[in-house]
Amino acid sequence: MDYASVVISFVLSVLFYNIRQVKLTLSESANLVTREFLIFWEKARIPTRALPNCVKKLIDLYQAWRELQKNCKSHFQGPRKEF
Known part of the structure; x- marks a missing residue:
């Protein structure tokens, strides 16, 4: 798992908690x-985007997760066929 996916999972976990x-x-x-x-990224001097852009990206990421969550239930409703 790379650093970006760890950060994304941590940000989403805080979002879900809230x-x-x-x-x-x-x-x-x-x-x-x-x-x-x-606050933490600015103290660490990690370059960031403007606040509204970050909020929009986080909301888009959450919406993509919700779509995946909804789609996983619709594909496996019936019993599976055996070959």
Whole structure:
């Protein structure tokens, strides 16, 4: 697993926690998570994009995950055929 996928999984886990446990909306949670991580990345002098662009990318990533979650159930509804 490379560094980028570890960071993405950690960011998504914080986003899911805020949505499910803290009961924030998607946009509120995305703004909060993005601001939290930008603080650390700016201190480490990691180049980042503007806040609205990061929030949009995080929301798009969440929507892609939701689409994958919905599609995995629809393909395996019936019993599998044996050969």
